[in-house]
Amino acid sequence: MISIQIVNAQRLAQKSNFVRDASAAPASEAGGIKEIIPAKYQKRYDEWKTEFLSTDIGKAQWDMYSHHPRLQITITIGGKSVQGAGTGKYKWNDAGELVAATIMLGEKLDEGYPSAVYYPVMNALEPFESKQLIGGSVLAATKIAHEFGHVMKISVTSRTLYNLQVQLFPIYNKIFLSNGYNVNDPRLVEIAEKMGGNPVQIWEDREYWGEANAMVYLRDRMAKESFQCSIFGRIKRYVELYASNYQERFVQIANSTAPPYRCTW
Numbered sequence: 001m002i003s004i005q006i007v008n009a010q011r012l013a014q015k016s017n018f019v020r021d022a023s024a025a026p027a028s029e030a031g032g033i034k035e036i037i038p039a040k041y042q043k044r045y046d047e048w049k050t051e052f053l054s055t056d057i058g059k060a061q062w063d064m065y066s067h068h069p070r071l072q073i074t075i076t077i078g079g080k081s082v083q084g085a086g087t088g089k090y091k092w093n094d095a096g097e098l099v100a101a102t103i104m105l106g107e108k109l110d111e112g113y114p115s116a117v118y119y120p121v122m123n124a125l126e127p128f129e130s131k132q133l134i135g136g137s138v139l140a141a142t143k144i145a146h147e148f149g150h151v152m153k154i155s156v157t158s159r160t161l162y163n164l165q166v167q168l169f170p171i172y173n174k175i176f177l178s179n180g181y182n183v184n185d186p187r188l189v190e191i192a193e194k195m196g197g198n199p200v201q202i203w204e205d206r207e208y209w210g211e212a213n214a215m216v217y218l219r220d221r222m223a224k225e226s227f228q229c230s231i232f233g234r235i236k237r238y239v240e241l242y243a244s245n246y247q248e249r250f251v252q253i254a255n256s257t258a259p260p261y262r263c264t265w
């Protein structure tokens with residue numbers, strides 16, 4: 001489902017020229033993107049956002065959400081994780097549709113590379129920034145794309161399943177910590193079956209969806225760079241090393257036809 005969303009957004013990016021101001025007020029009171037940025041962070045936020053919107057896919061995703069009929073995404077800066085970001089405060093309507101999500105960006109989003117194990121896309125940028133081939137704003141925009149990936153995934157996850165996971169995670173972890181870390185404990189097997197995986201599997205699946213969208217952004221952003229295949233070669237290596245069970249979603253992005261992508265997977 002989510003890969004379909006990404007592909008649709010890509011098609012949208014190809015077709016339209018996005019003459020509209022991407023930050024224009026949403027068509028409906030109910031949905032759209034609400035930016036709550038403290039004045040002291042406004043300048044850096046504008047740079048990160050400009051970098052995200054410099055790609056057709058970034059513009060397409062932004063446009064899709066800023067004119068969304070139901071879903072309101074709040075974007076803000078702050079939080080404890082200064083170099084990270086997080087998405088949460090999800091709300092659903094009675095029809096089970098996602099109507100609210102909040103993306104919290106760290107105040108130093110343009111610094112810091114999370115581990116290649118769970119973040120094979122963001123981490124792959126590191127050597128290119130140290131060689132001054134890319135700026136911190138590209139890293140920040142890649143992190144924003146990762147968070148948009150979370151929103152996309154959650155919007156196709158049922159509220160019932162999400163709430164069940166939230167409710168069962170602590171119960172699972174409590175048993176896990178008290179049984180000598182035995183994942184084969186029948187009680188844990190039963191809970192994992194209900195939730196669609198154990199907490200680590202569920203968490204890593206979510207993170208890799210974030211990374212898949214980060215890759216969609218970078219694919220577009222790096223399309224004209226001489227080091228494009230060098231970055232994607234790193235991503236490929238990390239995915240094969242650490243995320244082989246989730247490889248398919250990255251292969252799909254690498255194999256989709258537009259924008260021009262010259263690297264082989």
Ligand SMILES: [Zn+2]
Nearest residue numbers: 146150207210
């Ligand atoms: Zn994430």
